[in-house]
Amino acid sequence: MGLHFARRKGSPWSLFDRLIEGIPQEIEVEDCLVGLHWIMVRSKGVGIAMTPPEGSRHIEGAGTFRGRKVRDLAGLMRSWSIMEAAIGAAAANSYYNAPEVLAETWDIDIHNQPELNAFEYYQKRLEGKKVAVKGHFPGLEGLAEACELSILERRPQKGDFPDPACEYLLPRQDAVFMTGTALINKTMPRLLELAAGGMSVVVGPTTPITPLLFAFGATALAGSVVIDEKNAWRHVAEGGDRSIFSHGTRMIKAEPAMARRSGR
Numbered sequence: 001m002g003l004h005f006a007r008r009k010g011s012p013w014s015l016f017d018r019l020i021e022g023i024p025q026e027i028e029v030e031d032c033l034v035g036l037h038w039i040m041v042r043s044k045g046v047g048i049a050m051t052p053p054e055g056s057r058h059i060e061g062a063g064t065f066r067g068r069k070v071r072d073l074a075g076l077m078r079s080w081s082i083m084e085a086a087i088g089a090a091a092a093n094s095y096y097n098a099p100e101v102l103a104e105t106w107d108i109d110i111h112n113q114p115e116l117n118a119f120e121y122y123q124k125r126l127e128g129k130k131v132a133v134k135g136h137f138p139g140l141e142g143l144a145e146a147c148e149l150s151i152l153e154r155r156p157q158k159g160d161f162p163d164p165a166c167e168y169l170l171p172r173q174d175a176v177f178m179t180g181t182a183l184i185n186k187t188m189p190r191l192l193e194l195a196a197g198g199m200s201v202v203v204g205p206t207t208p209i210t211p212l213l214f215a216f217g218a219t220a221l222a223g224s225v226v227i228d229e230k231n232a233w234r235h236v237a238e239g240g241d242r243s244i245f246s247h248g249t250r251m252i253k254a255e256p257a258m259a260r261r262s263g264r
Contacts, residue, residue, distance in 0.1 A: 008219035012189035015075050015216045022212055023071040023095045032065040035236040043070045045098025046226040048205040049090035050181050055082035064219040070095055085184045089206055096208040097225050107258050110225050118203040118222035119143045121253055129174035152263030181205030209252055211259040221254040
């Protein structure tokens with residue numbers, strides 16, 4: 001039987017603070033890699049975050065991350081520098097998405113997960129429903145055929161809605177998919193608030209796979225775990241993009257009923 005997660009209210013920073021505080025104080029950063037498409041931090045495991053395509057490339061403190069406390073580096077999630085915030089997210093994921101931590105936290109087998117992305121995995125459950133996806137992801141064709149789909153995008157393509165439409169559309173949806181990069185740009189607390197009452201799935205490698213997110217409105221998580229560190233690290237270092245999904249990582253789906261514990 002799954003645990004119950006009461007929804008938290010309060011400051012939008014509460015989500016970030018709980019993620020940072022949930023990391024044990026003693027864990028140190030072993031290495032950090034800022035790649036063309038992905039950022040990686042190694043500690044308990046290897047955490048991934050998407051390299052932001054926009055914003056300043058300057059990273060305060062570059063060259064000093066190795067040996068710092070993971071909790072300290074994860075604190076960069078609070079930074080308004082989008083690059084620094086992405087490094088902070090990767091640091092947090094180096095703990096939460098480490099195979100050992102996942103095994104302690106979830107009743108799931110990371111080596112026996114369906115090879116489906118989140119949209120394929122939940123497609124049948126969402127047939128005939130109103131569904132919004134925050135971000136124009138590749139491979140949405142099947143979902144679009146199965147449901148009434150709205151795509152919201154910062155740089156809208158034909159048929160997409162612009163970002164500000166979130167305030168109007170998300171409260172009317174049966175399900176909302178949002179990228180884990182919403183942590184980096186600080187929009188996740190508001191998106192989860194707008195989607196309250198329906199299914200809220202946080203997706204992508206930047207997603208921290210921790211039950212802590214359920215207390216803030218998420219109802220499912222679809223992230224990635226690095227199972228072959230050497231392969232994944234080299235792939236990112238050499239400019240690998242979405243091909244990382246076939247180079248040392250595995251997609252993970254997690255829901256409240258699968259949680260062994262609620263988080264630290």
